[in-house]
Amino acid sequence: MTDVVEIHVPLTPAENLAPAAYPFPWIDQIEEFLVELEEDGAVEVYDDGEEYGDVYIFFITGTDQAGLLSAASRVATLDGVPAGAFAMVTDDEAAEFGLGRRVDLPVA
16 A cells, blocks of 8 residues: 545635636646656655546655655645645545545645
């Protein structure tokens, strides 16, 4: 069994956008940040992120729970990321999203 941390971010549109702008630019920002962490060897992106209900979920693995939660905390405090993000500590055998231990993440 491999530890996986799901990073759940509320699907809240970014503030101060142009009328026709993409409402969730923070999704791309988080994905780029996670790729950088992966290239540095800090974490591995476990799966593509996806919309699930009223949140967008990112998946990371590749280190111990403390390292995964540290990375999740860094994601939650990136500029532009909506408040209310939380992590779910789970594993690669979980039957569905959101199973496991919930960890509230800091707010920027």
